[in-house]
Amino acid sequence: MEAAYCRTTGSEFHATLREFDTDPDVDGLLVLATPDGAFTPAAVDETLRELSTPVFGGLFPKVIYDGAAHADGAVVAGIDVEPTVETIATADEPLEADTDGDDETAFVFVDAYADDGDQFVQQLFNAYGVAYTYIGGGAGTFDGDRRHCLFTPDGLVGDAAVVAMVAAESTIGVEHGWTDIGGPFEITSADGRRLKTLDGQPAYDRYAAIIDAETDRTVTTETFAEIATSHPFGISRLGAERIVRDPFAVDDDGSLRCFGDLPEGEFVHVLQGDPETLVDAADRAHAAASEGARTDSAVITFDCLSRARYLDGDFDRELAALSQTANTIGALTIGEVANDGRGHLEYYNKTAVVGAIDGL
C-alpha cells in the first residue's frame, strides 16, 4: 500500500486520485479525508465515477498520516488488491451473503449520524459473520452536521455504510481501557441511540446522580460535555471488554444522546478513563494487531475522536502508540467498527482499533 497526503482538498486531491488511478500497481483506492467544504457530491462525484479503480473511504474529523493527526487534507492510499465495494443504504433488507473465499478483510465505514448505523453493522454480521476481519469506523463531523460522508465508486453518499472487501489477511487489535466506576444500571427506556430513562429516572438526572456519587465532580449543563467525555457508559458482553457508549448531548426531556444503540432492558455501567490506561490500551491494540503480522503489513488505525478530546495533551502519546509502525495511516472516527473473527461484530465508541493487513 502506498499512501499520500494531500494538504488541500481541491485540485491536488483530484490529481492525486487520478494519479493513483493510472498506476497499474494500484487496484483499489482508500480515501480518508477531513470534512472540508470542498468534499461535496457536486465537487467529487464526477471524479469518483471516472475512476477505473474502485474507491472507498470516508470523511472523518481528523486523519492520521505520518504519525500526526490532521484536521484538514486527505490521505489517499493505493492498495494492491482489488476491493469489492458495496453500499448498504437500507437497514430493512438483509444483505445477500456472497462470500468469496479470497476475501478476508472488510473495511467498514458508517455514516455516524445515519438513522440505522447500528443496523448496518448488524446487517453485516448477520450476512457475513466472522468470515471477515472487520476494521473501520463512523464517518462524519463531530459537530453533528449531517452530510454525505462516504466515498464510493458512485460518488459521495450519506445515511449509509460502505463496505470494501479485500483478499488480504489481517490481524486486529481492539482496546479501550475504560473501567467501571458504577453499575449495573437498568436502561428502563430507550429509543435507538436515545437513552430516555435509567433505573426509571430521566437518564440525565440518573447519570448526574451516579457521577455525583461515584466521583468528586458535579454534572451541570455546563460540565456535562466534558464529564461525559471522561465517563461514558459500558454495555456488558460475556468474556469481552464492555462496549462503550459515548453520551454527547442532553435533550430537553432529560434524555441522553449517545453514539450507538442502547437496548431497552439491558444494563449499563458508568466508566471512567485514565490517560494511562487509555494509552496502554492503545498500545495493547497495536501490539495485538502486530502480533503475527508480517513486517511489511500495512497498518491502519481508527481511534475515537472522543478519546483524543479526553486525552487532550496526552493524545500524542496515544497517537504514538497507535502509529508505532512506520507509514501508519488512519483517522479519528465517531465510533469504531472492528472484529478479529473471534466474537460478535460491534459498533464501538471510545475505542482504539489497529489493523495490520498483509499484502495490501
Next chain:
Amino acid sequence: MADHPHRTQILHEISLAISPAETLESTAETALQAYLQKLNCTVGGVFSRREDGGYDRVIARPAAAVDDPVYLAARDRLVERAAGDTKDDESDTDNEADTNAESFPIVGEVGEGGHYYLFELCEFGVLLLGTRGSGLPAAVIDALGPLNDKLATACAATAAEATLRNERRRFEALFTTIQEPMVTVSLTDGQATITRRNEAFETTFGDATSTTEGSRLEPTIPATDSEETARGDETETADIDAQLTDGQPVTAEVSRQTTAGSGDFLLRAVPVTTATGREFFLLYVDITDEKRRRRTLASLYTESQAVLTSEDRQAACERTIDTAMAVIDASVAEVQLYDRATDALTPAATTADEPVFAAASGDDETPLWAVYGGETRCIDQLSTADDSIAHTGPVIESVLLCPLSDHGVLVIADERPRAFDETDIQLGRLLSTLGNIGLTRAQRTQSLEAVQAITQEAVTAEAKPAMVDAVLEQLPTALNFPITGLWEYDQIDDRLTPLGMTEQAFDLLRSPPAFERGDGIAWDAFERGETELVGDIAARPDAYNENSAVRSEVIAPIGEFGILMAGAVRPQNLTDADRSIADTLTSNLETAIQLVDSREELQLLEAVFDRVLRHNLRNDLTVIKGYANAIAEDCETAAYAADIIEHCENLERTAANARTMREVVQTREQRQQVDIDTVVADAVEMAPDPPAAVDISVDIETAATVLAHPKLPVAITQLIENALEHAVDDDGELRVTATEAGDDVVIEVSDDGPGIPTTELTVIDGHDESALEHGSGVGLWLIDRIVDYSDGQLTFDNSDGTTARITLGAA
C-alpha cells in the same frame, strides 16, 4: 470468566429478547441475535425437530454461517445425534439407559479455538451456538437452561400460532374467495351468532339472515312462503341442529329463500371445536339448476309423451321447444320447418315473442341447411364464428342446432358464449329425436285425416274432372305435396295422359309430359301397380328426365285409372311416410273414381227412369185407356175392355206411387214438425172415398206433434187405401186412431177384414224383392220408407181384423 452478577445480567438481557414474535423465524432470529451478541458468539442457529427425529433449520446467523466450519461441525453432530435418536425409536426400547443418543447440551471443539454448543429446546428442537477463541464458561452453559426453555416455549408457541395462523389465513382466503355462500356460527351461552359470512352468502340470501334465532345453528333463512313447507323446514332445521349439536357433520338438500326468489342448496355443515369454543361452518352449494334439471329429466318421460302424442305438427313443434327450455338452460328455442313449396326453412314455433331466427331460403348460406341434412352443430360464439345465422332481437352467442329429420331444424340459443356443454348437446339430440317422432306421428295423423277429407270431397264430386281439381287443390297444404300431378291411362293411345297439376308443379314443370308405354319410372310403377319412392331422381338411370328440377318423388298408381306423382326439389326429401300416405290416398281415390263413375251412371238411369214414369208410361197408358174406353163402348167384348181399363188404372196408380216413392227417397233427409191431428186429417182427406156401406171413424186422443218426413200423411193414406182395398167388408168399419204411449205417439188404422197378405208383409220385413218373391205394388214400400225416414216403426196385427200401427217419437 464472568462473575455471577455479570452472568445473571447477561442472561437477563438475553431473556429480554426471547418472546413470541410474528413468525417463528423472527422469534428465533431476535433471540439468536441476543444470544450471539451477549455471549459474544460468532455463529448460531435454531433448528426445529421433525416427527421423524431429524431437524430442519429455522434460522442461522450469520447467513454465511452455513459455510462456517464451527457451524458445519455442530450441524453434523446434530445430524449424527438425530440418527441415533431415530435408531433408538426403531429399536422399540423403553429403557432410556440403553439409548445411544447423546444427551444435551452437546459440546464440541473445532480447529484452533472453535467451540460449538448444542442445547435442547424442549418440545421444539435445538439451539446451536459457536464461538472462536475462548469457549463459553461451564457456568454459563448450565445457566442457559431456563433461557433455552423460554426460547423453546416461544418457538413452539410461535410455530403453533403460525400453523394456526396459516390455517386461518388459508381458511380466510377460502372463505372470502369461495363462490358458494358460506357462514360461520358460534354458540355462546346457548345463543347462536353468525360470526362471519362471505360475499356470496350476502348476495344469495341478503341481509335478513344476519342473525340466527335463539340457539338455532343454521342461519334463519326461510324455506318458502307456504305454511306446509315452513313446517317441514322447522322439522328439517331441528334435525340439522340436533346433528350439529351432537358433533356430527351434516349433508342435506334444503330449499331456501334467496334474494332472487328461492333455490335448492346442498347444505354441508360441520362443527369445529376451537380454542374459543365450538364453531359451525355451513356451506351452501347451489343445486337449484341441478335439481331443476333432475326434476326435468325425471319428468322428461311425461314431456316426451306429450311431444310424441301431439295432435298436430304445430303442437309437436311447440311441445318440443317447451321441453327444450325446460331441460336446457337457454334463452330461446325455436323450430324451423321445411316448406316444400318454397324450398325454405321457415319459423314454425318459438319461445320468444317473435321468431328470433329468420327463415332460410334454399340459396342462403347458413348452417341450418347442413343441420337439416342431418348434422348436429353447436356454435359457442356466434359473433366470432365463421358461420352466421340471420337473427333479430336479443344478442345470441351460443347456438345448438339439431336436425328434425326431413321436418326441419330445432334451434336452441342463448346470449352467453359457450352456454351449452356436452350434456346439453346430448339432450338436444334426444329432443330432436323426440320432436322428429312427434312430428312424424302428427303428420301421419294429419295426413290420414286429410286423406279422409280429400276422399270425402272426391266421392262427392259430380264428375272426375271436378274430383281431380278438388284433389289437386287440397294436396299442397293438406298433405304437404305441393308439387303433384295426376295422369290418366288412355286405353286408346296406351299411354298416361296428364289430367292436372298443382300450381307449384305447374310453375316448376310448365308442360307435364305424357308417358308412353315403357317411359321411365312412372310407367313402370303404373304397370306394376306398386307405389314407388324415388330418393334421388338424378341417381336413377331409368328416370324419364334426369335433369328434372324435381329431385325426389313418389309415384302411386290409382288402380287402372292412372297415377299420382308427388315431388320435391331436394333429394331424399320424400320419405316412406310420404309413400305410405300417397299409397293410401290413391287407394281411396281409386274407389272414389269408381263411385263417381257409378254415380254418373245412376244419375243417367234416374233421368231415364223419371222420364219413362213421368212421360212415356203415362202418355202411353192414357192412349191405351182412351182406346179401351172406346172399345168398351163399341165392342161386344166390353168385359175385356173393362179389365184393360182397370189394369191401366192400376198401372197409373203404380206409376204415381213410383213417382211418389222416387220423390220420398230423394227427400229422405228432410224432416218437419207436424201436429198429429193435422197429419191424420190430411191423410183421410187424400184417401179415396169409401164405399157407401163402409164407415170411417177418426179418433185423435193426443195433441202431440212429431218430427217426421213431410210425406207422413201419404203413408197413412196408403194404409187407409189398403184397408179399403183388402180388408173392409160391406158394412164394415175402418178406424183411424192416434194415441200417446209414454213418449211415443201411436197411429193405428184398423179394420175388420182379413188383412194384408202375409207375402206382402214378408217382403216388407225383408226389405228385398226378387223375381220369385215380390209385392203386388209400391204402396207398402212407400209406407215403409216414409215411416223409416220419420224414425218410426211400422207393425201389423192380424189377430182380430187388421191393425196397421205407426209408432213415432213425440217431438
